[in-house]
Amino acid sequence: MRRWWDRHGVAIVLGGVTLSAAWLLRQTQGAALFETYQLITRPFQLGPTKEERLTDSRVLELRQRLVELESQNQKLKDLLSYAKTTKQQGTVAPIIGRSADHWWQHVTLGRGSKDGIKVGSIVMAPGGLVGRIVSVTRNSSRVLLISDATSRAGAVISRSRSMGFMRGQGSNRAVLQFFDKVPDVRRGDAVSTSPVSQLFPAGLAVGRVESVNLDKSPAPEAIIELTAPVSYLEWVIVYPENNL
């Protein structure tokens, strides 16, 4: 027994230590790894370039007009005694990493709980909805993109209010399955999140209808092209849940 232990003891102890360390990393969702990754990539997280600044200022101008219109809209809603909603400032976060596996559509952001990001926060980008925060460490957070196959959301055709639910299909496509047998939908229609969606607030831009298949069973389907160019994004904006 003693000789056996002398021969294999070190290997067994080292193996045990390795496995428990791996288990610990799994249970903490790799928090330590993502923190380290954030630390290492910090010098490479570039600020916006000149061209981006120009576009940004244009966006800012449009956004100010939008705020103006929204506040007008809010006033009108108040006059009609609609339920009042508050608006909150979002957190701008850089994308520092992509998915650690090919089957999942994740991105890693360089901001975490320190900047007020929580699990369930909504992630937006130029072009519309990007996804939802699924895990947070102190300085980083992980986003499940709406293009992921496990990501589902209620969606509505903005023009005709035909409702359905949407699931991701990798890269920048999603499938919208309608609740109606004969939905009013055309190529090029804008798609946004619907009021019945529980994970996302209503009315966020999602994409455009690329093709329609009304004969599909059990429900008619439309392929949606997502408007946010996720593969080229470098920055996103994170909003607290239900506060958009």
Added chain:
Amino acid sequence: MTNVSLFSPWARQTLNWAVTVGSVILCLMVLPARLPGMELLGIAPNWLLIWVVAWSLKRTALQGALAGLALGLIQDGMTSPHPTHVLSLALVGILTGRIQKQRYIQEDFISVALIVFGMAVVGETVTAIQYSFIGDRNLSEIWTDHQRIALSSAILSSLWAPVVYYPLNRWWEQINSIEQS
């Protein structure tokens, strides 16, 4: 390298483990990054799979399985535990450990690249089979995804395999030869 042989056995062991663990951490750090030239259709090399193959090539099936288990658990933490990566990586470790390299294959870059190519396909297939059993995705979608992912991941992983394999293999050979003498 003569310095290493002057170390006491304990220091050498510790150094060996530090290098091994360090290489794993390096692989983990590259995993979420998409550096230029490392991407095909949005898919990057499967660094953990390359590491498991490099580790298991000159070890037993049991050691390969253990490495696959440990790295699989870590990757589960970094993505999602359903379906688990443990199965695919452990299987890769076992298969690589069992290949009779001395008899069939020469010890060079090409054969390592070929093994990684095959193992990447095996690993992605195991994942696809798990998805089919879980049943939250469409079967036809899973297998179209599988083709795309398995092929790009296999090509990229096999091309980048020597980067991980060559230095690690050299280091382990050195340590082994010192210990034997």
